[in-house]
Amino acid sequence: MTGLRFDLRDPPPGAAALRAEVRAFIAEHEHRWTPEVRARSWMGFDRDFTRAVGARGWIGMCWPKQYGGAERSFLERIIVLEEMLAAGAPVGAHWIGDRQSGPLILRLGTEAQRQKFLPKIVSGDYAFCIGLSEPDSGSDLASLRTRADKVDGGWKLNGRKIWTTFGHLCDWMIALVRTSPPPEGGSKHQGLSQVLVDLKAPGVTIRPIRDLVGEEGFNEITFDEVMLPEDALIGQEGAGWAQATSELAFERSGPDRYLSSHPLLETGIEALRSDAAAAPALGREVARLWTLRSMSTAIAGMLQDGDDPVRQAALVKDLGNDFEQALPGAMRALRDVEEMPEAMRRMHDYLTQINPTFSLRGGTREIMRGIIARELGLR
Numbered sequence: 001m002t003g004l005r006f007d008l009r010d011p012p013p014g015a016a017a018l019r020a021e022v023r024a025f026i027a028e029h030e031h032r033w034t035p036e037v038r039a040r041s042w043m044g045f046d047r048d049f050t051r052a053v054g055a056r057g058w059i060g061m062c063w064p065k066q067y068g069g070a071e072r073s074f075l076e077r078i079i080v081l082e083e084m085l086a087a088g089a090p091v092g093a094h095w096i097g098d099r100q101s102g103p104l105i106l107r108l109g110t111e112a113q114r115q116k117f118l119p120k121i122v123s124g125d126y127a128f129c130i131g132l133s134e135p136d137s138g139s140d141l142a143s144l145r146t147r148a149d150k151v152d153g154g155w156k157l158n159g160r161k162i163w164t165t166f167g168h169l170c171d172w173m174i175a176l177v178r179t180s181p182p183p184e185g186g187s188k189h190q191g192l193s194q195v196l197v198d199l200k201a202p203g204v205t206i207r208p209i210r211d212l213v214g215e216e217g218f219n220e221i222t223f224d225e226v227m228l229p230e231d232a233l234i235g236q237e238g239a240g241w242a243q244a245t246s247e248l249a250f251e252r253s254g255p256d257r258y259l260s261s262h263p264l265l266e267t268g269i270e271a272l273r274s275d276a277a278a279a280p281a282l283g284r285e286v287a288r289l290w291t292l293r294s295m296s297t298a299i300a301g302m303l304q305d306g307d308d309p310v311r312q313a314a315l316v317k318d319l320g321n322d323f324e325q326a327l328p329g330a331m332r333a334l335r336d337v338e339e340m341p342e343a344m345r346r347m348h349d350y351l352t353q354i355n356p357t358f359s360l361r362g363g364t365r366e367i368m369r370g371i372i373a374r375e376l377g378l379r
Contacts, residue, residue, distance in 0.1 A: 004311060004376060006298040012075040022083040025056060030087055035346035038088025038263040042095045042256045043217055045169050050093035051124035053084075059098045060122040062304075063106055067114055068122035074304035078255065078297055085259035086266065092166060097121040099254060100247050101128035101174050104194075108235035108243060113196070117172070131161040131175030131197065131221065132244070138163075139367055141176070142188045142241060148177045148195050148228065155179075155195065155233070157203075157226040165361070167219030168208045173197040176244050179237055192240035195232045202226070213353045246308060257320035258292040260358065261327045261351055265289065267344040268331045278334045285330055288323050292316060311375030318368040321359040328352045 029049060030038075037044050053059055061077040063069025084091050102121045105113055120126035137144040146159025161167075161175060173196075180191040199206065203226035208216035235243050265285060272278040295316050302309040328351050337345055359365045373379045 004315070004372075006295045006312060007301065008294060009075060009297050009301040012073050012079075015076070015079055018076060018079050019083060022058070022080050025052075026083060026087045026089060029089070033088060033090065035263075035343045036350050037090055039261075039347040039350040040090070041085055041088050041260045041263070042091050043165075044088075044090025045092035045127075045166060046090040047093045047124060047127070049090055050127075053091070053094065054122055054124040059094050059124065060102055060118060063102065063118060063122070067106070067118035069118070074300040075297065078300045081255050082259065082293070085255055086262045088263040093127050093169070094121065094124055095256075096130060096166070096170075097126060097128035100130070101172075104174065104234065104243065104247050110231065112231060113234065117196075126172055127166065127170040129164050129167050129170040129173050129199075131164060131173045131177075133163045134160055135162050135220075139364055142192065144176065144178060144192070146175065146177045146223065148179050148193065148232075150179075151227075153227075154230045155228040157195070157197065157223045157228055160220060160222050162218075162220045163209075163361075164219045164221050165217060167199070167221050168206050168216065170199055173199055173221070174234065176240050179233075179240075189241040191238055192244075193237050194234045194240045194243055195228055196234060197223070197226065197228065197232070201228075211354075213350070245310070255293070255296050257317045257362075258289060258296070258323050261324040261355065262289075264327060264331060264344065264347040264351055267341065267347060268334070271341050271344050272334055275334070281330065281334055285323075285327065292320050292323060295319075311372050314363075314368040314371040314375075317362060318365055318372070321365060324358050325355045328355065 029052070050059070057070045058080045060067070060069040061072045061080065062074055063071070065071055098121065102118055105117050109117070117126060121128065132141060134144050134146060146157070146161065148155040148157045157177065159177065164173070167173070175195055175197050176192055177195055178191055179193040182188045182190045197204070199221075203224045205222040205224065207220045207222075209218045209220060210216050211218065269282055272282060295312070299309045299312050299316060302312065328348050331340075331344070331348055337348060340348060370379070
């Protein structure tokens with residue numbers, strides 16, 4: 001049975017100076033952010049802000065300089081992410097490209113792919129989304145039906161993806177598709193590959209999905225005889241399942257899994273600072289936050305060391321979802337909604353509407369616990 005460790009990491013050299021630099025940068029921009037924008041956090045999409053972040057060298061921070069990166073550590077990157085999320089900065093235009101698409105291209109892409117895509121992600125000129133779920137393939141993702149068939153000159157793509165975050169706003173998608181049928185008697189996880197899709201290509205139709213909050217952050221994307229070039233394949237043909245699940249460790253372990261609701265906690269602490277009766281409950285929330293932060297920082301250290309912390313990432317996502325979903329209720333228990341300061345109330349109202357989705361995006365709670373059990377040899 002494999003263990004489940006989270007070794008604490010010391011702050012990197014220059015951490016305090018970097019944190020101060022990021023806070024000063026945020027102070028130049030945050031006057032434009034409404035309480036709803038701050039509560040939206042990494043789901044806020046602002047290309048101008050992303051380009052400003054890129055100009056400071058804070059996108060692709062850990063990547064080689066030859067691709068536009070800054071060759072800084074994973075732990076330095078965590079500092080920037082923490083400050084952005086804590087402030088509720090609208091980082092959505094670069095979030096997925098910086099968090100997982102860029103690292104995937106860096107690790108498995110060809111040199112031509114690295115040269116083409118990574119500098120554009122760093123500058124904020126290319127926004128990426130991920131094509132995983134389909135109308136009939138959600139948690140059972142390996143049953144997906146979108147196909148990329150080899151043809152003269154490349155691949156012909158047909159099928160549908162759904163719940164694609166930012167699909168209507170992005171330039172490129174990395175899609176998990178079937179490139180060959182699973183072998184007779186073999187696993188359905190075989191025969192899957194990852195491909196790069198230009199979302200402006202002929203045959204791509206994007207339909208935003210309006211949710212119960214009235215927003216259109218998710219999309220259904222249809223591919224009808226979309227022609228992809230030969231070099232659209234990322235990594236090894238048929239190895240898409242292993243590539244995609246490894247990529248999700250970057251998605252599930254980051255501070256966005258426990259800081260998406262942070263602006264509400266911050267405004268709640270400020271509003272209740274003089275209320276001695278609220279102190280124990282606020283202290284418990286801060287303690288939970290600090291524990292999750294320590295776990296996420298430990299995972300950043302593992303990634304920096306070249307490890308593959310799949311089970312640790314799943315645990316952080318599961319616990320982080322619990323924390324974030326419970327936070328609006330915890331604030332209501334301390335202050336009636338009608339008595340909350342306006343900014344706190346508006347954040348509370350927005351998060352109360354959207355936080356049920358937190359345990360769905362990036363994998364359901366049941367999927368996370370199944371991963372943890374399997375990785376620990378319990379199933």
